[in-house]
Amino acid sequence: MxxxxxxxxxxxxxxxxxxxxxxxxxxxxxxxxxxxxxxxxxxxxxxxxxxxxxxxxGLVDAHAHLDLTDLAGAVAPGASFPDWIVGLLRARGAATSEASSAVARGLERLATTGCVAVGDIAASWTHGELDARRKAGGPITRTYLEVLDAGDDARGRAAVERALAFLDGDGAAGQVDLLGISPHAPYTVGDATLDALASGIASRGNGRSVPLQVHWAETPEEEAWTGGRTGPFDALLGPPQGRGRALDRLERRGLLGPATVLVHGNVPDDVAAGTGRNDCGGQDDEPTRIARADASVVHCPGAHAFFARAPFPVERYRAAGVRLCLGTDSAAGNDDLDMRRELALAAAAFPHVPLAELWGWATCDAARALGLGDRVGxxxxxxxxxxxxxxxxxxxxxxxxxxxxxxxxxxxxxxxxxxxxxxxxxxx
Incomplete structure (x- = not known):
């Protein structure tokens, strides 16, 4: 042809x-x-x-929750991010459609709007659900198996063990090479779960890195809670826990590297300004450490607008040399699953960023972040x-x-x- x-x-x-x-x-x-x-x-x-x-x-969506596709318009942003999470959990509990059906509809929407690959977080991942994702067709999907513990260390360790078993060949046929793991977020994953993940990855012994995707530094509220300060997360998760900065926790365990995708990154620390503490990187701030590790940061302009968040610190990441990508996040916290819209919103928010660079965020840079650089981008x-x-x-x-x-x-x-x-x- x-x-x-x-x-x-x-x-x-x-x-x-x-x-x-x-x-x-x-x-x-x-x-x-x-x-x-x-x-x-x-x-x-x-x-x-x-x-x-x-x-x-074609376009590459670096971060999505396709199993939430059928919850479009079901949850208002709320007075705080924890309010939205509570609303999402209620809407999810009341949903009547199967997750696999929602994923198929999400993939179809992405395909019809020019997307050829996506990094998708799977909240539930039975063999049947993963096989349904494979059969849905459409964009190539890097599926990150979500792991969280919500304060239960035994639950977290069991989830890590099961996820690693899927990656070692127990997943759906034809999907093993496209699986990764998502230790969900700093406020839902404790140190014991991260220890189990780091130990499990190290013990695999095949020299292959495990693709990771983590919600990181999304809101000031989560940073307050993990830093031991009271705030809106208290009502959702209980008394604040002094776990420390999430990037420190990942880096100490060898979980920050080229296969790591950090999602959102709206509130990175600034050591020079005294807004965060750095337990691993000397005097370097978080964007510098991310760039040094060759990790990636995903910005989701549509979700950013949905929650009316403060301006994304794009220049801090660009100055440090961080690989930036774009994603749609979820239909429950965005107005559409359309990477063309994400590009347009990014261009409006960052008029000083060259068009070629923005195009790269939604193509080759996102493909590399997902470990798909040899297939798309x-x-x-x-x-x-x-x-x-x-x-x-x-x-x-x-x-x-x-x-x-x-x-x-x-x-x-x-x-x-x-x-x-x-x-x-x-x-x-």
Whole structure:
């Protein structure tokens, strides 16, 4: 198949006009100027002219809770974050749909809006549920098995043991290489559970890192509670616990590294300003330590707006060199599962950030954070053909990125590893 598009956006710094992609057996085999004839030892390539589109690697959602898809609009933000959590638990308890059905609907929404891969937190993960996720099709899914203890160390250790067993081959068929673990958050995971996780990972002995995703530094309220200060979390979790900064707890146990994704990061400490204590990194603040560990931070602009949170400290992360990504979070705490919207919100919030950099947050940077950099995020020769064609009226490179980042362009077609997911659509 020879795919022709007005623009090829192979990577944030690789935007070209008049170049066709040659695709064979689900992989990109060549890039050819549109005016040239390409010869191959295989059968002649069928020309597929996509018209006025930008052919891109597709969008990557670095953080989602797809099992909450059916709770869209069910929970108000509340006076505090713990209020929202209480409302979410009630709504979840009253829900009548199966988690697997909600996940399938979430994957469908992501696919139709241009997403090709997602990092999803699975609150429940039986063999049947994981198999249903696999069969749902749509975006490639890195499924993080949620682990928490809510103050019960035995519960936490048992959850860690079970999660590691799934990663070692006891998971759903075809899913083992796409599983990770999510020690949920500093306020729901105690030190005993983190110890069990660190010990279990170390004892695997196969040299492979375990993909981790952790809700971190999301609100000042959680930082107060884990720091031993009273606040809104008291009513939800009981008396505050002086567990210390979450990043310290992860780093001490070897759980902060290239396979670690920290979600939200709205309130990192600032050692120089005296707003936090640093037990592991000397005088370095948290963004610096995250960058040094080559970990990633996911910002969820839609959720940020939903909760009307203070401005995200983007410049602290950029100055430190932290890999930033974008995510949708959940339909219960956002207005849509649409990575195009997340990009547009990020562009509006951070007008000083170059468009190419923002595009990277939703493509190659997010893919790398999820450990999927060899499968998605870049349209390169020799790589799997995973792509999304977005409608465009652009006539310059700068305008292409502007449309992709700011204007939520229509999805005309999409493919995931050679399989067409969204059939080619005619212009409206």
């Amino acid at each position: 020879r795919l022709r598009a007005r623009w090829l956006v192979a990577a944030p710094d690789d935007v070209v006009e008049g170049v066709d992609l040659m695709v064979e057996a689900g992989r990109v085999v060549a890039r050819v100027p549109s005016h040239e004839i390409h010869t191959s030892t295989s059968e002649p390539f069928e020309l597929v002219d996509l018209g006025d589109v930008a052919l891109t690697p 870049v349209l390169g020769v020799g790589r799997p053909f995973t792509a999304v064609a977005f409608a465009t009226a652009a006539r310059s490179r700068e305008r292409v990125l502007d449309e992709l980042v700011r204007e939520r362009p229509e999805v005309r077609a999409s493919w995931i590893e050679g399989r067409q997911v969204v059939a080619q659509r005619s212009p409206r």
